[in-house]
Amino acid sequence: MKRTVPLIICSLTGFILIISWFLPAAESWGEKVTHWFDIVAAFAFVLGGANLLKIHLQKISNRRIGWGYSAVTLTAFLVTLLAGLFKINVNPSMNYPAYSWSGNYLDEGGLLWWIYEYLFVPLSATLFAMLAFYITSAAFRAFRAKNIEASILLFTAFLILLGRTYAGSLITSGLPDSLAFLRFENLTIIIMSVFNLAGSRAITIGIALGVVTTSLKLLLAVDRSYLGSD
Amino acid sequence: MFEKLNSLESRWIFLMTFLAVGIPILLQKSLPEKPTPMVMDVFNLVEDLPSGSLILCSFDFDPASAGELQPMAAAFVRHCALKKHKIVFMTLWPVGPPMIQNNINILKKEFPDYQYGEDYVNLGYRTGGEGVIKLITTSLDKMYSEDVNGTSLKKLSLTKDLKHIQGIDLLVNISAGTPGVIEWVQYASTPFNIKTVVGCTGVTAPKNYTYIPKQLAGMLGAIKGAAEYEKASIIQYPQLAENPQAQEGLRRMAPQLVAHLLLIFLIILGNVLHFVGRRKGLSS
């Protein structure tokens, strides 16, 4: 029963939505289901939040290794939640000055805005910026001309790396206009919009077919492992 | 020497990257970029629109990708303001509103004559991804009856007659992922033939080439695209050369150049070590 009901819901909803795609009268059903999912996912936030509290409170109370990090996580979680929920320090909206809670929760000057601007933004940017370091170390370690294919890849990488900077333009700036396509910046565009695009499309077609097959397996209940196979 | 280099720890590579990026940032050098044809296509599209044209800017990115995309967004906004176009801002990302605000701050600071409600409007964020796009192509009112401040769109002169986005002159989408370029192309640009240009991160650029030139009139890819757009703007509006804020992208090209050269050097070094190792019978 625990497996059968979800499987029936999955199959029924899936097939109805597929059919509705061909029937104009039922076209809005898909949007409705998306809204249902959003509502369920919104409730699931509570589940996630409760799980976060449980795991980290357990860690703190058992004084497990790294419990200090859990304390930081919980403090950050609760402060951010309360700052947003109670709109701490948020000025009322200009349209409704009499209502103290009428301002937008992310309005400039509010505590949540402060957390966003001075903690969230720099932390997110820092993590994203770490990509530069990781790309360099991965390139040094993994980019080897082990065979002909890898060598072609390597050569192409050089062209793109140079073509995306001023160095590329400078090196090939002397080429006459009749050979302008050989300038690094133009070669970069050709590589990206022809060779790269062709490969990318082939992978995308494979992925699309994989999606079709997987969806069909789920709708026909051939693959039940995502619910725990029986 | 070979042994040392072959077992080079990541931290030394990180240090090299740090110096390669950090020193050019501190030196504040900018390089003479030349706008490529694709960037000029985008620039000319904004430039050639008659003054007062209505442009919808959807800034679908977050603080993490702002380093790459904010110079692009700022360059678009400055250009639109210089051309006196009308701008409607919106975002499909929950963390997008501050990204819009950063650009509105540019308008407030550098174009004090630009009036909210008359020259630009901020619609803010609505949840639903592509659902939002589908609705605003049919009826703006169903999704946005008021702006980010709670003012009815009917009370703002710019939006009081705007029923949906089919009538806009240009759609500018700056996006770091999903929902973003693909959703705008599928649900707005293609079915309603809306002229669209996009700006995107370097990683997502390759897949967006698929849509050029049929669905997308042009694309700015990564910081290089932003730098070239800034350069094109400076050529057309020389007063921007005196505004350091308008050259954020250009300034970031020097660190990019050095980082790319370092990358090339490291790849070559790695390969030299690989071949020397192979000759010595070692695995690198």
Place this chain on the structure above:
Amino acid sequence: MVQHSIIKSCCKSVVVIATLLLLITEGYSAEPSPVEKKTSIQPAKNITIKDYPGDLGTSLIIEWELSEDDQNDPKKSFVIAYEVYRKTEKTEYKFLSQVTYQKNFYRDQECEPDKKYWYQVIAIGKNNLQSIPLESLNPGIPILQWFDSRRGWIGILMLFSCSLVVYFIWIARKGKKLKIRKIAGLDAVEEAVGRATEMGSSCLFVPGILDVNDIQTIAGITILSHVAEVTAEYETDMIVPTCRSLVMTMAREAVETAYLSAGKPDAYNEDDIYYLTDEQFGYVAGIQGTMVRDKPAACFYMGAFYAESLLLAETGNSIGAIQIAGTAMPSQLPFFVAACDYTLIGEELFAASAYLSGEPDQLGSLKGQDYGKLLCAALIIIGCTFATLSSLANHYQWGTGMESSFSSIQTYVSENILGEKGFRP
């Protein structure tokens, strides 16, 4: 004689000066906007109203030919927009919407089925110039349609692909042996878990950063259930940090059942599958912290990934873990290929469940998928062949008949079968 030559040279000078003056005045007169001279603009032409296909009779398409003053180059174009007005049998013309220059259609989506609508289009020029209105003589009537004929071909292709999958599942159920090529990344799952067991360390499974409504996450969870069976057999700990609460719930169900089927229900600990945060980089930071502190010996990344792919894979590399990744995000594949030991590329992620389970039903579905790929390849070849033939016929003048038939086949494939037209002529 002298006088004559003087007069002649004077005349020449006058002509030269006049020419120069003319050139100068022309040069200057070209500068100001030509609009200033313009007192009227040409209207749009030939308005037609069509029912918008495949809807509930709520839309009409109004098309017109562009005004002669509407140029592609906005600097030269006198027309800047078109205003569309609508009237019904009971009402007079009312403003509907404005569309930009060079746009020759408008879709009115506020109609009622079987009602008559007339339209008027006015070209708007610079300096508030307006053309005379272009009116539709015949009304447009929106018609309610129950089947969206534009999607007819897509339906046929979908039915065909799905039938292939169902057919091969049926064949497999009848006992026919189906071959499947080796996927190194999936063969390495056991090796990776085995290594973690030998080292007395744990495994880490990351099911991507999207929610359960993304098919990649579902594919990731199906792989998780197979990996969990192996970890249960080896009695190795497995940590599953999730980015979404619903993914956590689903992962718990899958892992619990896997432990049960492996006969080790007591080894299952639901706290090993926990929610971190919905925020992308917060999630990455959380996992990186776990990696650095707990040093799992095997890391699996299966699902949808964005910028975090390389951050996770490089951290995994730095702790010396054996890493297996799989994603259908083409832009992230290069990062995983560079930093991980094994990578499932695109469709391999979706094939993993069938491969790992070895169930005939699932293997049959893979075979069906391969035939779907053949169909795609055939369509691509047909399209390319006819596009090439049409172009060659045009270039070498093979005759209009041949050229037009090649071109019409190509157009039919691209516009009807793969495009928006569907069954419509």
